[in-house]
Amino acid sequence: MNTLVTGIAELVTNDPSLGVVHDAALVVDDGSVAWVGSAGDAPPADRRTDLGGRTVVPGFVDSHAHLVFAGDRSAEFEARMSGARYDGGGIGTTVAATRAATDDELRGRLRALVAEMRAQGTTTVEVKSGYGLTVDDEARCLRLAAELTPETTFLGAHVVPAEYAGRADEYVALVTGPMLAACAPHARWVDVFCEPASAHAFDGDQARAVLAAGRDAGLGLRVHANQLSAGPGVQLAVELGAASADHCTHLTAADVDALAAGTTVATLLPGVEFSTRSPYPDARRLLEAGVTVALATDCNPGSCFTSSMAFCIALAVREMRMTPAEALWSATAGGAAALRRTDVGHLGVGARADLAVVDAPSFRHLAYRPGVPIVHALELAGRH
Numbered sequence: 001m002n003t004l005v006t007g008i009a010e011l012v013t014n015d016p017s018l019g020v021v022h023d024a025a026l027v028v029d030d031g032s033v034a035w036v037g038s039a040g041d042a043p044p045a046d047r048r049t050d051l052g053g054r055t056v057v058p059g060f061v062d063s064h065a066h067l068v069f070a071g072d073r074s075a076e077f078e079a080r081m082s083g084a085r086y087d088g089g090g091i092g093t094t095v096a097a098t099r100a101a102t103d104d105e106l107r108g109r110l111r112a113l114v115a116e117m118r119a120q121g122t123t124t125v126e127v128k129s130g131y132g133l134t135v136d137d138e139a140r141c142l143r144l145a146a147e148l149t150p151e152t153t154f155l156g157a158h159v160v161p162a163e164y165a166g167r168a169d170e171y172v173a174l175v176t177g178p179m180l181a182a183c184a185p186h187a188r189w190v191d192v193f194c195e196p197a198s199a200h201a202f203d204g205d206q207a208r209a210v211l212a213a214g215r216d217a218g219l220g221l222r223v224h225a226n227q228l229s230a231g232p233g234v235q236l237a238v239e240l241g242a243a244s245a246d247h248c249t250h251l252t253a254a255d256v257d258a259l260a261a262g263t264t265v266a267t268l269l270p271g272v273e274f275s276t277r278s279p280y281p282d283a284r285r286l287l288e289a290g291v292t293v294a295l296a297t298d299c300n301p302g303s304c305f306t307s308s309m310a311f312c313i314a315l316a317v318r319e320m321r322m323t324p325a326e327a328l329w330s331a332t333a334g335g336a337a338a339l340r341r342t343d344v345g346h347l348g349v350g351a352r353a354d355l356a357v358v359d360a361p362s363f364r365h366l367a368y369r370p371g372v373p374i375v376h377a378l379e380l381a382g383r384h
């Protein structure tokens with residue numbers, strides 16, 4: 001059974017580049033895009049879904065999220081909005097709550113967040129561990145994440161937990177040894193919070209050790225890089241061939257040159273700067289240097305608790321001067337590049353039929369109508 005989707009006022013395929021088709025139609029067969037073109041040329045199909053003149057874009061690819069956790073940090077947010085500075089230290093609060101939670105509590109929260117994302121147009125999401133920080137709790141968080149997404153990331157090196165205070169190198173030995181061994185079977189990626197400016201995170205040598213061990217265990221590499229200062233994270237990510245360097249808020253000219261020369265995607269997370277009242281990354285500088293830029297939410301209970309990719313698009317346009325087209329591409333094809341996926345982030349023939357419907361005549365409304373729930377994932381009968 002295939003399905004013809006009609007009534008598409010504007011279709012963005014990202015195939016190639018933005019690939020805008022007006023008055024478009026699309027055939028979905030067995031969970032994949034089988035045909036794309038003008039409505040007038042559409043072939044017959046077993047079923048038909050009419051979207052009534054709406055816009056269709058590729059489902060968002062949120063390549064950076066921390067969704068396995070318990071607890072609440074709204075009071076920390078309130079304090080920050082009154083002037084307290086963000087330095088990553090509040091992560092310990094979530095670690096304590098996560099360790100104390102049952103599997104069912106963590107699973108329930110995780111499922112609710114993934115459903116919340118889907119209801120806002122996100123069809124692929126990466127989920128990190130990083131709030132367990134013991135061998136058993138990190139493995140548990142990744143097992144739960146793997147129930148919902150293949151894009152699971154081992155982030156044992158999120159912060160140095162309180163019980164290892166002053167003994168960061170001992171903690172790195174745990175992360176690269178027994179913890180990695182327990183987690184690698186449940187993870188596709190390894191990540192590290194490389195931030196010498198934070199007393200809680202990891203310096204360049206420690207980050208290198210974590211990434212090298214993860215690579216040796218068969219995992220792909222991602223890095224929390226240059227969020228709070230122009231540290232070594234970005235250049236380390238490029239040197240080691242990481243799929244993505246995430247944050248990229250404080251960059252030197254050498255960092256930009258390295259990203260432009262390498263294969264590492266720069267993933268910008270403007271929801272974090274919004275929610276920590278910090279200066280935004282310089283997206284234009286990266287785009288003009290030819291760097292591949294992705295946008296993601298960094299959905300997490302501390303520095304940014306939004307699950308909305310549309311909100312991040314609006315921020316990228318308003319605060320980072322990306323065009324609506326650049327922002328949409330980065331939230332879809334850019335995220336796919338950051339996860340080294342070719343089957344999502346576009347709607348060319350053969351792609352996964354992950355369609356997001358915008359209740360508007362143009363994709364521009366994603367940025368033009370900030371905070372308005374106009375985009376959702378299309379649920380098609382027979383979709384796999």
Ligand SMILES: [Zn+2]
Binds near residue numbers: 066224298
């Ligand atoms: Zn993060």
